[in-house]
Amino acid sequence: MMRPENVVYMDNNATTRVAPEVLEVMLPYLQDYYGNPSSMHRFGGQVEAAVTEARKKVATLLGADPEEIVFTSCGTESDSTAIFSALQSFPDKRHIVTTRVEHPAVKNLCENLDTLTGHKHRVTRLMVDADGMLDLQKYEEALADDTAIVSVMWANNETGVIFPIEEMARMARARGILFHTDAVQAVGKIPINLKELDVDFLSLSGHKLHGPKGVGVLYVRRGTPFVPFLVGGHQEKGRRGGTENVASIVGLGRACELAAVNMAEENSRVKALRDKLEQGLLASIPHSILNGHKTDRLPNTSNISFEYVEGEAILLHMDQYNICASSGSACTSGSLEPSHVLRAMGVPFTAAHGSIRYSLSIYNTEEEIDFVMEKMPPIIAGLRQMSPFWKADA
Amino acid sequence: MWEYTNKVQQHFLHPKNVGEIENPDGTGDVGSLACGDALKLTFKLDEKGVITDAKFKTFGCASAIASSSVLTEMIIGMNLDEAAKVTNEDIANRLGGLPKEKMHCSVMGREALEAAIANYRGLKIPMAEGEVVCECFGVTDLEVIRAIKESSLRSVEEITNFTKAGGGCGKCIDRLREILVATVHQGADIKKVVEKPKRMTTLQKIKKIEEALEREIRPGLRKDGGDIELVDVDGDFVTVSLRGACTSCAKSQTTLKEYVEKKLRELVLDSLIVEESK
CATH class of the missing domain: 3.90.1150.10 (Aspartate Aminotransferase, domain 1)
Known part of the structure; x- marks a missing residue:
């Protein structure tokens, strides 16, 4: 090797490399503290406390409330959850606005919606210019009465180009349209304060900011209509079934704390x-x-x-x-x-x-x-x- | 990461016979920048018709460079009849095998050799005579049929691995399946399949569309103070951007469908769909 x-x-x-500080806080949850956070006994309950603590740390980095944080398995799951949730919440709206330069997690989903949902959809894929930038006027023109959701990445994974999410989210909100941003590349690299933004959904991934692989987050603004993607137990307040990936969640919390410092x-x-x-x-x-x-x-x-x-x-x-x-x-x-x-x-x-x-x-x-x-x-x-x-x- | 054999790595890192022979007896040029790999093969013969020197220049990935390098090594010392029998499987075997997704690199080596021999003999390149099946990579039905037969291909995915056909927009996949079925069953049906209307590569299509825009469409729009620009061609979807007076014209959508699309269908291809860039 x-x-x-x-x-x-x-x-x-x-x-990214898992920060040594991140690994350190994860290990106890892979060794000794194997309890299930949903259990009634104290051995599980102490693990639930660690998950709650991690949730607070993620929320702090994003300027969100802890209740708005849903832990998932990866950025891709977060993206799929946001987009499918919007489509199911507004079954009459069959239009999506996105860009030509999204990560495959969003791009391939949007391109295959008809097959995946069994319904016909219109997808507007916004063009970029030679610098990789969007034309906001074209964006505004693309927003329609039947637009269910806008999904635009915050920063491009290949070029690093940053989109004007603040303004784009505001424009969507003004039309009453949900706004999702895949911020997998942006979180930890540039400041984000969701309290001041009109973003309804935001995806992030642990392993892009010196956290472990196999854990992600979907931020869901309070009051946003939501339909879960993984249906099962009552974990994450019924928003995402499946036993929590405790060690990775704890690691991600620490990674978010470090990202703010770094x-x-x-x-x-x-x-x-x-x-x-x-x-x-x-x-x-x-x-x-x-x-x-x-x-x-x-x-x-x-x-x-x-x-x-x-x-x-x-x-x-x-x-x-x-x-x-x-x-x-x-x-x-x-x-x-x-x-x-x-x-x-x-x-x-x-x-x-x-x-x-x-x-x-x-x-x-x-x-x-x-x-x-x-x-x-x-x-x-x-x-x-x-x-x-x-x-x-x- | 690709699993390359030591032999592939060796030929990639230390390629043999790089360059171009001056006044060669045969030259084979295959591939293009657009396709992502290209190979120029040149060779020199002695009076007995034996290849005394062969050189290559390759644009492409590690396996394309390694295939080219090992090919030159293999053919030096062969006469042309022997060289003409070298198959892509021979090239891949000599390298200790290639990842299946990379077999098209060995096919490119063989095609360059074929082209160079045809060039020497003053013949046309046999495989180019077929009808283009895959527009994205300019692959003909003859190339596909030969790959199916010689390498015993049994799926469309394998056809893509060996010839690249179907690896772009994916529009030709049904057609590849037809050819596969017909070839595997030693079909008398192949002829019928071949007689479909001519297809164009994406590059040819773009050129033709630009010509049509310039000569036929723009002059009309300019008369009214407007203009048009080609933004993208993706399969049959042609994205254009209207300029000048057209942008504020209430009839611009009608212009697009009734005038631009009609003209392009008439002049280029009757399946084109024109969209405005948003």
Whole structure:
């Protein structure tokens, strides 16, 4: 097995390291305190208290009330719950507004609603411009009387581009339309205060903010009509059946506490490292292009296309130096087409296949940035030598 | 993560015979940037018709590079009749196998070799003669049928793994199933399947639509102070954006359906559906 200390990990939008502080609070619930939070005895009751404590911590990070927090198994479950809930709450409304650049959790759900529900739906998928930004006027025009829900991600997982959720939620509320945001990439990286927003549903995932995998949250604004997705016991006040994933919930609570503390560093030191890497690579490698808006972007994410070479080949060369990152190329996606996000932005094929996403965290160091900046130019040059499309003087 | 054999990794990290031969006897160019992989193969023959040198340039993933590299190694020393018998299975076997989703990389190697031999012999590339089945990746029915026969494919998923056909918009999947059934049952039905109207690749479609917009549609709109721009083509769905006076015109929807869509159906393809970008 590859040891973590030997790895230069720049793939934090895929998943993050579990913070040691998080693991520490989880272990007792995997070892000694195995009681069921629903039990009547004190041995289970003490576990319920830990879940309640974690719920408060998550709520604090989001500026929400603890009762508005529903624990789920992952971001995808949270997304599905929000969208299906809205459709079932308003069976006459068969229109959804979303974007072309959503995570597959929302994108594939919206594209398959007719099959999944047995009813015909209209789905408006908002276009983005070359910077990955939405046109708010088009958004307003898309809102209709039969719109059941708007589902728009807060920040894009591939480019880090941030959408104006505050304004978009307000516009939906003004029309009496429910608003859901997939904030899996945003939570912990940028400040969020749901008390001041017109957001009705928000999804987050534990493993994107140094918590464990297998736990997520759906925020449900108090008073929002709600139909559960997983039907079973009375857990989560009847909003999500299934025995609680106690250790992970406790871990997520601690992760949210840490995220609040680390957010300043994320937006200063991590952002500076990201900028150094980005500017360094764009300067030292010809025919490299930044994908996504220059400033309206998460502080940790940089998506760069290296023209005329293919992403999987780049990643495997990086892997030789234990550098971990991601690509929007076809070969890495498991499909045969490059990233839908980059295609929606109109990134040409010459560049889309050669895109690399670097996503940092507070655990990255300046030495790692220097190391990657040193290794990338020869990797790209080597592959270009081999490419039939590369002209040395181009 | 893909499970690549040591042999694949070796040929990927240290490829053999990278480059382009000057004044080659045969050149084979297959794939494209849009498709995500491409290979240019060149070879040189001696007076006895034996391949003395072969070089490649490849744009693509690790298995595409490894397939190209091992292919050049295999064919050097062969005469053209021997080289013509090299199949994609031979290439994959020489690499110790490829992940099934990556078999199309070995198919690309074989097709480049075929194209280079055809180029030397002054013949047309046999597989390109067929009718395009998969518009996204420009795969012909002949390529699909051969892959089914040679690699004993038994599902549409396998066809996609080997030829990429069906791996884009997915519109051709029913058609691939028809071809699969017909081929497996040694069908006399294949002929009938082949005689459907010509299909276009997405690239061809985009080009034709742009031409039609420029020549036939724009002049009419401009007369009224409007304009139109092509935003996206996704299968038969054509997304356009109306500009200028068209944006505020109450009749713009009628223009879109009655004029733009009608024209495009007439000039490009009768199944196109025109939508306005929202």
